[in-house]
Amino acid sequence: xxxxxxxxxxxxxTPEVARTPPGATRATPAARARRLxxxxxxxLLSMGAYCLALAAYGGYPFGPRSRAVNDxxxxxxxxxxxxxxxxxxxxxxxxxxxxxxxxxVPFLADFVTYLLNPFSLLVxxxxxxxxxxxxxxxxxxxxxxxxxxxxxxxxxxxPGPGALRALLGLGYGLCGWVLNDGHADPMWMWGLVSLPLLxxxxxxxxxxxxxxxxxxxxxxxxxxxxxxxxxATLATGLVLAVRLLTGDGVPGGGGRVAPSSGGRVVGxxxxxAATGIALVAPVLTVTFRASRAAQPPPEAVYGGAPPLLxxxxxxxxxxxxxxxxxxxxxxxxxxxxxxxxxxxxxxxARARIGWSLLALxxxxxxxxxxxxxxxxxxxxxxxxxxxxxxALGGVLVMIAWLALAARPRGRELAAGAALVALLLVxxxxxxxxGPAAWVVVxxxxxxxxxxxxxxxxxxxxxxxxxxxxAALLCxxxxxxxxxxxxxxxxxxxxxxxxxxxxxxxxxxxxxxxxTARDDWPRSRTDPGPHEFAxxxxxxxxxxxxxxxxxxxxxxxxxxLHGLGAGWYIRGRHTLSFEDPVGQALLAVRSAQMPPVPxxxxxxxxVVERGRPAPLLTVRRGPLPAPGTAPDTVFARQERVLxxxxxxxxxxxxxxxxxxxxAPGGWLLPDRPxxxxxxxAVTAPSTGTAFTVHCTPGxxxxxxxxxxxxxxxxxxxxxRAVGRWDVTANPLRRLGxxxxxxxxxxxxxxxxHPYVPERAVGCLAxxxxxxxxRSLEGPTELTAGGHDLTATLRPGxxxxxxxxxPAVPGWSCSVDGGPARAPGTLGxxxxxxxxxxxxxxxxxxxxxxxxxxxxxxxxxxxxxxxxAGVAATRRGRPLARTACPNSAFHPNL
Numbered sequence: 001x002x003x004x005x006x007x008x009x010x011x012x013x014t015p016e017v018a019r020t021p022p023g024a025t026r027a028t029p030a031a032r033a034r035r036l037x038x039x040x041x042x043x044l045l046s047m048g049a050y051c052l053a054l055a056a057y058g059g060y061p062f063g064p065r066s067r068a069v070n071d072x073x074x075x076x077x078x079x080x081x082x083x084x085x086x087x088x089x090x091x092x093x094x095x096x097x098x099x100x101x102x103x104x105v106p107f108l109a110d111f112v113t114y115l116l117n118p119f120s121l122l123v124x125x126x127x128x129x130x131x132x133x134x135x136x137x138x139x140x141x142x143x144x145x146x147x148x149x150x151x152x153x154x155x156x157x158x159p160g161p162g163a164l165r166a167l168l169g170l171g172y173g174l175c176g177w178v179l180n181d182g183h184a185d186p187m188w189m190w191g192l193v194s195l196p197l198l199x200x201x202x203x204x205x206x207x208x209x210x211x212x213x214x215x216x217x218x219x220x221x222x223x224x225x226x227x228x229x230x231x232a233t234l235a236t237g238l239v240l241a242v243r244l245l246t247g248d249g250v251p252g253g254g255g256r257v258a259p260s261s262g263g264r265v266v267g268x269x270x271x272x273a274a275t276g277i278a279l280v281a282p283v284l285t286v287t288f289r290a291s292r293a294a295q296p297p298p299e300a301v302y303g304g305a306p307p308l309l310x311x312x313x314x315x316x317x318x319x320x321x322x323x324x325x326x327x328x329x330x331x332x333x334x335x336x337x338x339x340x341x342x343x344x345x346x347x348x349a350r351a352r353i354g355w356s357l358l359a360l361x362x363x364x365x366x367x368x369x370x371x372x373x374x375x376x377x378x379x380x381x382x383x384x385x386x387x388x389x390x391a392l393g394g395v396l397v398m399i400a401w402l403a404l405a406a407r408p409r410g411r412e413l414a415a416g417a418a419l420v421a422l423l424l425v426x427x428x429x430x431x432x433x434g435p436a437a438w439v440v441v442x443x444x445x446x447x448x449x450x451x452x453x454x455x456x457x458x459x460x461x462x463x464x465x466x467x468x469x470a471a472l473l474c475x476x477x478x479x480x481x482x483x484x485x486x487x488x489x490x491x492x493x494x495x496x497x498x499x500x501x502x503x504x505x506x507x508x509x510x511x512x513x514x515t516a517r518d519d520w521p522r523s524r525t526d527p528g529p530h531e532f533a534x535x536x537x538x539x540x541x542x543x544x545x546x547x548x549x550x551x552x553x554x555x556x557x558x559x560l561h562g563l564g565a566g567w568y569i570r571g572r573h574t575l576s577f578e579d580p581v582g583q584a585l586l587a588v589r590s591a592q593m594p595p596v597p598x599x600x601x602x603x604x605x606v607v608e609r610g611r612p613a614p615l616l617t618v619r620r621g622p623l624p625a626p627g628t629a630p631d632t633v634f635a636r637q638e639r640v641l642x643x644x645x646x647x648x649x650x651x652x653x654x655x656x657x658x659x660x661x662a663p664g665g666w667l668l669p670d671r672p673x674x675x676x677x678x679x680a681v682t683a684p685s686t687g688t689a690f691t692v693h694c695t696p697g698x699x700x701x702x703x704x705x706x707x708x709x710x711x712x713x714x715x716x717x718x719r720a721v722g723r724w725d726v727t728a729n730p731l732r733r734l735g736x737x738x739x740x741x742x743x744x745x746x747x748x749x750x751x752h753p754y755v756p757e758r759a760v761g762c763l764a765x766x767x768x769x770x771x772x773r774s775l776e777g778p779t780e781l782t783a784g785g786h787d788l789t790a791t792l793r794p795g796x797x798x799x800x801x802x803x804x805p806a807v808p809g810w811s812c813s814v815d816g817g818p819a820r821a822p823g824t825l826g827x828x829x830x831x832x833x834x835x836x837x838x839x840x841x842x843x844x845x846x847x848x849x850x851x852x853x854x855x856x857x858x859x860x861x862x863x864x865x866x867a868g869v870a871a872t873r874r875g876r877p878l879a880r881t882a883c884p885n886s887a888f889h890p891n892l
Contacts, residue, residue, distance in 0.1 A: 041162070041163065114187050197220060290846070297550075334396060338416075355398075440482060443475075507540060547574045590609050591610075651760060667754055704756055791838065
């Protein structure tokens with residue numbers, strides 16, 4: 001690489017080009033141990049500080065307080081339980097398909113999104129009942145590895161004392177993004193590792209070495225979690241651009257990179273990134289296709305940039321509260337050094353300007369909608385729009401190291417301290433500025449201001465220097481632990497962060513009961529509507545309808561909703577059927593249900609057993625077409641069942657507050673209800689009464705998917721939580737039809753709620769049992785990991801209907817004939833059968849997998865070709881010296 005010469009600056013040590021000449025002596029074990037000492041120290045300090053904070057708080061695994069808040073309990077603990085099942089061969093399905101959730105859903109996209117952090121594999125080493133522990137270790141070890149790798153990267157930016165690099169690595173490992181955003185998302189924690197991994201690969205590009213190894217680092221970063229890897233790749237590209245434009249940290253140091261050389265570096269980096277990403281192409285193609293086929297989330301709206309002082313306050317360690325803003329603090333030592341960086345004259349002015357503009361630009365990009373979309377893959381996320389905070393945290397740590405490696409003078413540090421003091425004063429009234437922030441910033445800042453200059457003055461007194469270094473490390477570790485403790489404590493006060501039960505004793509007992517009753521694939525055993533987690537089937541076993549994922553297929557969500565199941569988050573969290581016909585249609589023989597229509601205390605559930613339709617039924621003759629009757633959930637269920645089982649009269653207003661007619665239903669008077677916990681109900685209300693007349697002894701059910709309020713029938717009151725398009729109530733039971741055949745139902749809710757005119761249906765006695773008995777099943781049915789095979793009864797003809805939502809990727813063949821995509825009946829899979837058919841086989845293949853494997857193969861061939869060229873050139877010494885600027889340097 002040609003560099004424009006530049007005189008070295010005073011106090012700046014010029015790094016040497018890291019190339020090993022032929023015949024050079026390899027590093028001794030002692031030298032290798034010394035190189036590993038500072039990364040190891042950073043890992044131990046960051047993990048130790050995090051554990052110390054949890055122990056002080058009493059959090060799991062050091063105390064009784066659960067970590068399973070929000071998606072950690074609802075998604076990631078259950079998904080790791082599923083990974084345990086896969087590793088031990090007990091899963092209901094395989095990597096491609098999950099028979100246990102959503103009555104059968106694809107799984108590969110979930111696996112590569114939620115479970116490819118390499119540390120997740122540790123779950124297989126622990127008992128399943130302790131799955132929370134390895135999930136905690138995923139976070140803890142990611143913190144340690146991220147801190148260690150950042151320490152290595154800092155050493156490649158500038159040489160300098162390993163202990164001080166470890167101090168800044170500690171700040172990165174427990175940065176604000178980790179404590180506020182990443183701690184509850186084990187897969188995101190790989191982003192903390194990806195940023196320094198990609199930074200090391202980019203540094204190798206600058207030095208024209210290790211192209212093959214750098215490509216593998218890119219692949220490792222993207223395989224572990226492609227979402228955060230994309231953010232880390234963007235940040236690394238910006239850092240590489242600054243290093244090229246300023247010549248900072250480039251071998252030869254201090255000068256501007258010649259355009260021709262810079263172009264080769266950019267080309268080398270682009271080829272490395274493209275090949276590394278191609279190696280893991282199936283991760284991208286499968287998830288892309290799954291995302292396109294998924295139920296769309298609720299529309300995300302960006303409320304605008306937070307106030308500037310709220311943004312700046314997030315640079316200060318110590319708190320959690322305040323207005324939403326990017327969490328970017330990286331510890332007080334790094335903050336002081338970043339503030340001092342513009343004043344450190346030993347750093348070339350070009351580098352100070354370039355790096356400062358980079359940090360300011362990234363910070364501004366976090367709060368401008370077009371660039372927020374860029375950081376998040378052109379999609380505004382639901383939840384926090386500041387998920388890329390770790391990228392700025394990493395850049396701030398790099399800037400802090402550039403300042404520290406230049407040995408800043410006391411007056412330069414004092415100038416930085418003045419900026420921090422001004423920041424403290426300006427942000428004193430911000431929500432994040434609690435007492436902890438003042439204690440941490442002022443206390444640790446004083447230690448840093450006293451110890452750093454003194455350490456440089458004591459160059460000839462190693463023991464004194466070691467004592468000051470130890471003081472800095474202790475102050476940094478204790479402040480990081482205190483900050484983590486404060487953030488965790490403040491977050492626990494938010495009601496929304498109520499932990500889930502996950503694998504509590506009640507959940508374990510439920511799992512044992514499900515296992516004892518399981519009869520798959522002849523029928524399903526459904527964990528039911530209770531909530532140990534939002535993904536109870538993954539956590540507990542069985543074959544239920546609950547499923548919470550970003551990849552819920554739209555076909556699944558709409559099919560289950562159309563047949564009467566509930567959902568949350570606009571269908572990205574499906575629920576089990578609670579009515580007998582829905583359970584019969586989906587072959588649910590055993591289900592856990594609330595003891596009364598309105599539910600009861602958490603864990604108070606009863607097991608209901610029924611005689612459902614077989615998982616596969618053969619319908620002779622043409623499938624029933626939609627009738628002329630009103631399109632209600634009752635009519636849709638009857639069409640799929642193939643029999644009339646309901647009486648569906650119109651609602652007749654009764655005594656009490658009169659409703660107002662509306663198209664297809666009624667608008668009710670405004671009746672605000674007292675607040676109640678989820679699942680709890682109040683005393684019977686005096687809401688609007690309606691009556692219907694049905695056959696005595698039948699079961700009355702109600703269905704108003706978007707109604708919010710209270711519904712009271714013969715069986716008691718039920719709390720409804722519907723909200724248009726976002727939260728759908730399931731088809732629920734009202735109670736037994738009285739002897740006079742008159743069912744009175746009361747609806748009460750706030751805001752003039754709407755109730756359909758056919759919101760109540762009555763299941764006539766004996767009709768469902770007769771309909772189920774008339775359905776013909778196979779003589780034999782087997783389910784593999786992602787396939788089904790059925791032996792049909794002699795003379796089968798018509799249509800085979802499988803109690804399985806028809807999602808893209810399924811293909812079926814009859815008697816070994818060509819495989820074709822199945823049709824649908826009410827959203828369930830339906831396969832035409834010719835007369836005399838004897839065997840039906842269906843298999844699932846994830847859309848996008850073939851294309852991804854092809855791209856991955858191309859990436860592997862490219863990598864092998866480059867490695868082969870490198871191996872050939874290593875055997876030709878003359879060629880090495882003749883082509884010093886070759887894009888394929890011998891140290892690939």
